[in-house]
Amino acid sequence: MSLPHPSPDPARPTLFSDEAWVEVLSAMDRTYADLVDYQERLERQNAELQEMRTFLTAILSSVSDVLIVAGRTGQVEQVSRSVLTLTGRPEAQVVNAGLVELFAEAQRPVLAALLQGVREQRRSASLECDLLTAEGMEPLELSAAPRLDERGRVDGYVLTGRPLGALRKAYAGLSESHDALKTAQAFLVRNEKLASLGRLLAGVAHELNNPISFVYANTHALERYAGKFETYFAKVQAGASREELIALRQELRLDREVANLREAINGARDGAERVRDIVEDLRRLSSDGAGEKVAFDLAETARTAGQWVMRGMKQPVTLDLSSLRRVEVLGRRGHIQQVVMNLIQNSADALEDRADGRIRLSLGAEGDRAVLVVADNGPGVPEAVRASIFDPFFTTKPVGRGTGLGLSISHKIAEEHGGSLALIEADEGAAFRLDLPLAGGVA
Ligand SMILES: Nc1ncnc2c1ncn2[C@@H]1O[C@H](COP(=O)(O)OP(=O)(O)O)[C@@H](O)[C@H]1O
Ligand SMILES: [Mg+2]
Structure with missing residues (x-):
């Protein structure tokens, strides 16, 4: 913009031409418009700045972890409210203090060395450090990161720390x-x-x-x-x-x-x-718990198991062993006897209030497996609990009567033998099927 030159002698008024006036006025207009524009931009930036500050303050006051922003020399510039709460010190005492002074004296040299490393290598590092608090100390899982300026130079540090006391507790x-x-x-x-x-x-x-x-x-x-x-x-x-x-x-x-x-x-x-x-x-x-697996007659074991459970029983129950035929399996006899005893005992428990209770054991071979079925004419296993009966501690019996471990232990024993134990469909009552590998392979 070129303004008309004023006369070198101020005492003598100079006359401007019309064009000169027009030019002056339009220049003023432009300057004014520029000023308004500038003012608006400034206000916008102010608002943004204010928003950013509110945002930062909200973050600093709401994070439960410790957040410390420090300058290049290690003096504290800003802290989250959690730092003030934990240390019990007012902000004025914390800000501008040396960062390492917030921590236990014995750990200060280590922390200082860590910060030096962060500065030199421009990489984050972490360590466990005790923050001095009103009550004593609070262990922190501290992580220090370099703070860079716009040219990418290290301009300070940002430290975050997770209080471990509560976590440890x-x-x-x-x-x-x-x-x-x-x-x-x-x-x-x-x-x-x-x-x-x-x-x-x-x-x-x-x-x-x-x-x-x-x-x-x-x-x-x-x-x-x-x-x-x-x-x-x-x-x-x-x-x-x-x-x-x-x-x-x-x-x-x-x-x-x-x-x-x-x-x-x-x-x-x-x-x-x-x-x-x-x-x-x-x-x-x-x-024979830890012993070798041996070949034995499952029918005989089932018979012994049945007799033993029956003898300990009070109510009359018919135990039908007539379909047991000799089938040799491979395993630990004592464990298998325990499984059969558990199954018979469960049937006996289910038949407790019945006068015509009956438990039937049958044994046969299918392929390379021996299959023993223990069936009773009790109330059966309700649909709602079928999926849970093999879970440890699942029981429908009153306290002191059932521990809910019988079937889970039995299931484990069957699996350890390379066999399986399952609840199967039955016309009446409940039926459990135990299968085990035959001693001589395919029958
Ligand atoms: N023959 C059966 N008839 C009906 N319910 C059975 C039978 N066998 C097992 N159950 C059900 O399975 C549950 C778990 O059995 P188990 O693991 O042996 O534990 P517990 O006998 O200590 O209850 C029993 O509480 C019962 O509800
Ligand atoms: Mg049981």
Whole structure:
């Protein structure tokens, strides 16, 4: 814009031409328009700046993590409100203080070295550091990043820190309840073991009682016979006459008692053998947990399992074992016996209020598998719980009666044997199918 030149002598007014005036006026107009434009831009930028500041303040006051902005020399420029809350210091005391002074004295050299590294390598770094607080210290998971200016030079630091105290407390709480849960679980597993041991012992006690009383009765008889023979031999020693001895022999019925003697001995031996067999069964049940898998007759094991559960039972239940035929499987006999006992016990529990309760075991071979089915005529498993019955601790029985572990343990044992255990469809009641690998492969 070229304005008309004023006269060099101010005392002498100069006359401008019309064109010159027009030019002046339009120049003023333009300048004014420029000014308005500039003013508007300034206001817009001010508003933006204000918005940005509000935004930043909102962030700084709402983040729960620690946020510290520091300058190149490490003096604090701005902090989130959480820093003031944690340290219990007013903003004026924190801002402009040295950044490292906010932290525990012993850690300051490490922190200073870390910041130097951040500056030199222009890379973030992190460490665990204790922020000095009103109550003492708060451990922080601290991460420091370089703050760059518009030319990309390091102009300061941005530090973020996650307070670990609350987190640690939460972790400690979590691990405490985890431990409590584990203890409770171990307790329940032990309970189930004790419960099955209890059932087993009830059966064993009953089972042992018979042969033992048999042995007792026979020893009593043997004692009586011994008395008679002693009387007779005393007479012989005393030199009794032949006639006297014959009479005594008849009186004491010695000839019949000799035969009875043999019977009593056989009886006592049978009883003792039965006791030995039971002990042998028990030994097998308890000792083959970690042992090698062997071939054994599943029918026999199922029969033993059935007998033992039945003996421990109070209500009358018919146990039908007539369709058990010899099938050799490969596995740990004691464990499999435990599975069959669990299944029969569950059926027996389901039949508790019934007078005509019936449990039927059937065994056959399909391909290379032995298939044992335990079926009962109880109420069956309701649709709603079918999916849960194999879950550990799932039980529909009252507290103290069921632990909900029987089926889950049984399922695990079946799988460990390369077999399976499943609830199958049945016309009435419930039916469980256990399949196991045959000892000799395909039947
Ligand atoms: N023969 C069955 N008839 C009906 N319900 C059964 C039968 N067997 C198992 N169940 C159901 O499965 C649940 C889980 O069985 P189990 O794991 O042996 O635990 P528990 O016998 O301790 O309850 C039982 O509580 C019962 O509801
Ligand atoms: Mg059970």
